[in-house]
Amino acid sequence: MKLLRSILAASAACLAFAAPAAHAEDLSFGIISTDSSAVLKQRWQPFIDDLNRQTGLHVQAFFATDYAGIIEAMRFNKVQIGYFGNASAMEAVDRSSGEVFAKVLYANGDAGYKSVLITNVNSRFKTLDDVFRNTKDVTLGYGDPNSTSGTLIPGYYLFAQHNVPVNQTTFKTVLPSSHEANLLAVVNNKVDIATNNTIELGTLEKKNPELFKQVRVLWTSPLIPSDPLVYRKDLPEATRQKLRDFFYHYAKTDPREKQIMAGITGYAGFTPSTDAQLNPIRQIALFQQKQKIAANSNLSADDRKNQIAAIDAKIDALNASSKQ
Structure with a gap:
């Protein structure tokens, strides 16, 4: 025992x-x-x-x-x-x-995916010109502030290229949400347009082809890693x-x-x-910072010049590291 x-x-x-x-x-x-x-x-x-x-x-x-x-x-x-x-x-x-x-x-x-701008197939928006003709009459479903395809990429490649900042002044309403929620909002006519990505569209087409038919793609971005x-x-x-x-x-x-x-x-x-795959995203983020500084009337000319020079140096460093 x-x-x-x-x-x-x-x-x-x-x-x-x-x-x-x-x-x-x-x-x-x-x-x-x-x-x-x-x-x-x-x-x-x-x-x-x-x-x-x-x-x-x-x-x-x-x-x-x-x-x-x-x-x-x-x-x-x-x-x-x-x-x-x-x-x-x-x-x-x-x-x-x-x-x-x-x-x-x-x-x-x-090798990646793409950001898209979508609307309901029956909406009044047939082209991007329809969207940007009068954005103050447009309800936008936007992405999470830290979303690549929902915010950063369309903010740079789409809205900035049309000189349209994404805020409650330039649009009737801006409603940040998830990709899933924005997709459903478009399908159900709860928003006029929304950002999204090709992954979510592909998933919807596979799981619910009838709902997918309710979506019209107005714009597609360059490839995102x-x-x-x-x-x-x-x-x-x-x-x-x-x-x-x-x-x-x-x-x-x-x-x-x-x-x-x-x-x-x-x-x-x-x-x-590795972290190097983030370099293109960093360049876009830095360019957007540069635009904000250039448009900031509260900064003195010297401050604006110095801050822009600092950002340019960071962009040059990223370009150099990407070539290595």
């Missing part, structure tokens, strides 16, 4: 030690709010289950109502891994100790290696894994990437 009690005690001690070790690395995986949390959870949970099973890590999904929620959560170490758009990844790298380590691959072979994955730079190297090994090899051959990736948003897996 003494021997039995000793064995049981030793076993209990081993279990007590082993239990915390099994979950020694509790991580949160932040996923930007392109859709509702319920939809995102349904799409991503099977992938996260595989992540835990194959790496031995204990990863839980983290959702927020906006992109800033994921950026701030990573900043305060509440989130250690994140699925971002390029603009929000830029914020995570600059403000939240983040580092790009991977980007998604698309099942159709595309595919969405990046970011982890905190202060994660242990062993943990980062586990994550890299998992993401780089996931869904390469296994049919079940391929099905899971296709169910997220038509993805085919992941490939290595």
